[in-house]
Amino acid sequence: KQWYQRRVRGEGDLLAPAAYRMGLLAAIRSKVCGGGSIGVMITASHNPAPDNGLKIVEMGGEMLAVQWENYATQLANTPETGLPEALLDLCEKLDVPLCKSKSSVIIG
Secondary structure, three states, X not given: OOOEEOEEEOOHHXXXXXXXXXHHHHHHHHHHOOOOEXXXXXXXXXXXXXXXXXXXXXXOOXXXXXXXXXXXXXXXXXXXXXXXXXXXXXXXXXXXXXOOOOOEEEEX
């Protein structure tokens, strides 16, 4: 089930794993952006609870860069057992040093 499209939506039981994965993606994005803060915002909708979700916000307040939406979708749909490998593959693809650079993620 694909449940990330600019905003992660899904049933309540999907929100915690999605928040974890999008927090990791935000940390990688922050590293790519030189350690600048990236936000992960839990949205509360006036609609039914399944419409609640997550938004990833760039350093300047804009939505996640379009080219990163595919990474978000991939991580959101990766089976739990494959998540470590998927994260390492993404870091390798983007040439992100895991240990030698800082990241900043703000959760709201």
